[in-house]
Amino acid sequence: MSAPFRRADRGWAALFLLPLGLGLFLFNGLPLLQVAWNAFHRWDLLGPARAVGLANFGAVLADPRFHQALGQTVAFGALEVALEVGAGLWLAALLDAPLRERGVYRAAFFLPVTAGTAALAIAWGFLLDAQAGPLAHLFPAWPGLADPAWAFASVVVLSAWKHVGVAVLLFLAALSQLPEPVLEAAKLDGARGLGLWRWVTLPLLAPAVAVVALLGAINALTAFDWIYLLTQGGPEGRTMVLGYWIYQEAFEYFRVGRAAVATLLLAAAAFAVGALRRRTAEDAA
């Protein structure tokens, strides 16, 4: 008979933690450190790197394309958050009552979540194509993704379309956990329909709204796939966002230093959103 396990068994603990620590350090931590180093160097991905002090920061700040990308990332984020929260709440509210085929709708909203953007972009690229697509057949005036405003609207809507299924699920879960007595009391006081929603349900859903909004912000901040696949940042730079700008600087113009400066900004924003999420999670708990 052996002794029960000790929680302070450091040998086993170290062994169990080794693969995780190694993986996270090599492929997450170390790369971030290298981004910080890259930001102060001039490097083309192939040749030797050269220390250039703050030159990359100056170059990025002076680049009008970067300013455009930054502004459009903020606009992209605001619209994506509004769409995900708005559509998510609306659809969850419609689903939050008995309906025989409820599961079918919920699965439909979740379809795009399980699919890869590359595959979805083939389908949407065809649907929206100005020459071959069905939309162009129905509306001969449809300009396709060649029109800057329509292109921007399309990638925002598609990004929200892909993710809103998660928002619906989170809102449905939150709706199912609302305190019944509070709702009953409000109804007894005469609250009905939209008024009940505006003044009782919505405030109770605030933590879920915050989670969905922060998820939407991350989706917008890291948007890349749709833009690479459908618009390549154009037309006229109207769909250029931070994620695509970084990719282009590094892998098309080979200006790794400038890409790294923008990456630091992106990572800082992502960590801020992550910290906010943890705080809302703790508040909710």
Add this chain to the structure above:
Amino acid sequence: MSPWLRRAVLLPVSLFFALPFALVALMAVMPPAALARFPGELAPFSPTLRHLRAVLGDPALSGYVWNSLLVSGATTLGNLAVSALGGYAFARFDFPFKRPAWGAVVATLAIPPIATVVPLFSLFASAGALDTRLALVLPGLASALGVVLMRQAFEAQGAGLEEAAAIDGASRPQAFLRVALPLAAPTIAALAALVFLTTWNAFLWPLVATHSEASRTLAVGLASYRSSFREVTDWGRVMAATLVALLPGLLALGAAQKAFVRGLGAGAEKG
């Protein structure tokens, strides 16, 4: 609101969500003659499997499918092992700097893929491992989400049964493998589906890390059709390949709709 009023909204909205899937499935089985007239004209046709057979017979496309299967399968198995071991350590052991270590693990959740892609490229380039399937597998092996889920599962099941096994003479690895892991099967299944789909659908890193047909995945292979729709001559084959790319997600959603949706929802909430 009356059920019929709600249906009047929900039905068209769900069609908007299902539309691209229906389009892909339709065009993938359309005979060439019908495809040539589509979308100008949609007449009844008898479905054909010729495009799907053509995909599997096309050396490039079938290679992409094979690469996607290998990379996603290997990443899933590896990630399950790493996540289970790490999650178990955080659930069952006390060790120095445990709280800051957990903080560091959770913080990596916030690192977006676009932030690490350039350093990963240079890391694998200097190791001479770019454009290999191994380069697509390694970065996905350790993930904070997996560890978070596994730690929760192990903490929820408690250590009681393992203590009993210890008294019966089980060693630590035996308790882990024979007691803790089987009890965590539901979480392991959800995590496996999540990791497989994430890897199967991954785009940015495979795009950057591979350039030859020998290592490209299906997602990146599909992307080569982007913005050259006018030059596409064989829409049936493109849509059949797209259908194959959509298949794992559809299967996962169909096979275990309720459990899967709940699992993913929980993951997204925690992630």
